[in-house]
Amino acid sequence: MEAHLTEWLNLSIRWIHMIVGIAWIGASFYFVWLENNLNRANPRDGLSGDLWAIHGGGIYHLEKYKLAPPQMPDNLHWFKWEAYTTWLSGVALLMVVYYLNPSLYLIAPGSDMAPAMAIAIGFGSLIVGWFVYDLLCDSPLGKKPALLGLVLFVLVIFAAWAYSQVFSGRAAYIHTGALIGTIMVGNVFRIIMPAQRALVAAIEQNRTPDPVLPAKGLLRSRHNNYFTLPVLFIMISNHFPSTYGSQYNWLILAGISVLAVLVRHYFNTRHESNRFAWALPAAAVGMICLAFVTAPNRQGGVPNAVPTSPREQSIEAQQAAASAEQGTNGEFAKVRSVIDERCTVCHAAQPSSPLFSAPPAGVMFDTPQQIQQQAAKIHAQAVASQIMPLGNMTNMTQEERDLLGAWIDKGAPIE
Numbered sequence: 506m507e508a509h510l511t512e513w514l515n516l517s518i519r520w521i522h523m524i525v526g527i528a529w530i531g532a533s534f535y536f537v538w539l540e541n542n543l544n545r546a547n548p549r550d551g552l553s554g555d556l557w558a559i560h561g562g563g564i565y566h567l568e569k570y571k572l573a574p575p576q577m578p579d580n581l582h583w584f585k586w587e588a589y590t591t592w593l594s595g596v597a598l599l600m601v602v603y604y605l606n607p608s609l610y611l612i613a614p615g616s617d618m619a620p621a622m623a624i625a626i627g628f629g630s631l632i633v634g635w636f637v638y639d640l641l642c643d644s645p646l647g648k649k650p651a652l653l654g655l656v657l658f659v660l661v662i663f664a665a666w667a668y669s670q671v672f673s674g675r676a677a678y679i680h681t682g683a684l685i686g687t688i689m690v691g692n693v694f695r696i697i698m699p700a701q702r703a704l705v706a707a708i709e710q711n712r713t714p715d716p717v718l719p720a721k722g723l724l725r726s727r728h729n730n731y732f733t734l735p736v737l738f739i740m741i742s743n744h745f746p747s748t749y750g751s752q753y754n755w756l757i758l759a760g761i762s763v764l765a766v767l768v769r770h771y772f773n774t775r776h777e778s779n780r781f782a783w784a785l786p787a788a789a790v791g792m793i794c795l796a797f798v799t800a801p802n803r804q805g806g807v808p809n810a811v812p813t814s815p816r817e818q819s820i821e822a823q824q825a826a827a828s829a830e831q832g833t834n835g836e837f838a839k840v841r842s843v844i845d846e847r848c849t850v851c852h853a854a855q856p857s858s859p860l861f862s863a864p865p866a867g868v869m870f871d872t873p874q875q876i877q878q879q880a881a882k883i884h885a886q887a888v889a890s891q892i893m894p895l896g897n898m899t900n901m902t903q904e905e906r907d908l909l910g911a912w913i914d915k916g917a918p919i920e
């Protein structure tokens with residue numbers, strides 16, 4: 506029952522997180538687009554530009570003021586709750602998925618870190634991360650936006666690497682995303698909103714607004730703009746074990762982030778010139794390269810999880826030879842007993858683990874046919890990367906992984 510409740514809690518919070526996240530990023534994309542597409546030729550007095558648009562069966566006319574309208578409107582719309590609720594629901598989700606079950610999802614398999622310690626590192630790093638970022642932006646480096654951007658990129662990837670040393674791959678990715686998300690929301694809460702409030706107050710009191718705050722707000726909002734695409738990838742990355750499950754997961758994340766930032770840059774600048782049009786095909790080629798280098802070991806890619814040493818390879822060969830002598834039948838019997846021992850506590854129609862009320866991800870290994878049909882997935886999860894068993898709760902050994910790998914390489918025969 507408890508597992509069932511957690512699942513519905515997870516479902517509800519995740520749903521909310523997605524809805525408010527779309528509202529936030531959607532509005533932010535819209536305003537960037539608006540800014541970039543304003544018609545700035547001969548604007549009316551006091552305007553910096555305007556724009557006509559049609560949407561949902563209606564025609565809209567939007568105007569942007571150079572500073573402010575002569576009179577502040579009664580009802581000025583602010584965009585902040587989208588950001589705040591995205592962060593709050595994100596933290597709630599982090600708790601439900603990772604902090605309620607630290608040994609399952611958070612801590613690196615095989616590590617003996619105390620759950621409380623892991624949670625403290627996870628959540629604490631988000632807060633510390635914000636302060637480091639904020640200090641850097643306010644330091645002299647803040648005057649050199651390109652260099653600052655580079656430093657921030659290196660620091661984020663360093664964080665991803667550091668997380669991957671103590672957390673499971675999924676948790677390392679999600680914490681990198683949460684760190685960036687915290688910075689983005691911090692920017693809205695601590696910099697952009699105060700700057701806007703000061704602007705509105707100055708206008709209402711007929712003062713000249715202080716130019717420092719808006720300049721700061723602009724830098725931070727530019728950072729948020731470039732952060733969006735990498736964060737969105739991280740939020741869906743849990744579906745893709747060839748990324749977070751790799752031994753080089755932080756490097757793969759760095760590669761994907763570079764491509765994402767390039768694409769964002771193209772969209773940010775294309776109204777001025779098509780100078781960055783090459784970014785789109787370059788990103789596509791980059792993704793193909795990443796797909797290639799993350800291919801499972803047996804197809805000649807970069808080794809995932811734990812590289813196989815020549816010695817291990819020879820053990821594998823011996824095992825394969827031995828099982829060939831026994832006939833494949835004997836081999837499948839062994840495979841089945843490994844799976845029974847290491848996987849079916851969770852992956853059965855009725856899991857015996859109290860953590861699950863239904864087979865996780867719908868994956869069941871009750872019959873030989875089910876095992877055979879999912880051989881490729883088993884390879885991805887338990888051989889190439891060592892994501893499964895989750896948190897290695899069932900203490901699967903390297904020999905057992907090799908056994909599964911050798912059997913799958915032979916085409917996963919069950920008779």
Ligand code: HEC
Binds near residue numbers: 844848882886898
């Ligand atoms: C402690 C429980 C547990 C054990 C033991 C376990 N798994 Fe899983 N497995 C999970 C959970 C939870 C998920 C769903 C992960 C998610 O939310 O993406 C999962 C997902 C999977 C998936 C589907 C992944 C996908 O994205 O389609 C496969 C395949 C899988 N496990 C294989 C195995 C194999 C093979 C073993 C044994 C070597 C194993 N698992 C042991 C809990 C477990």
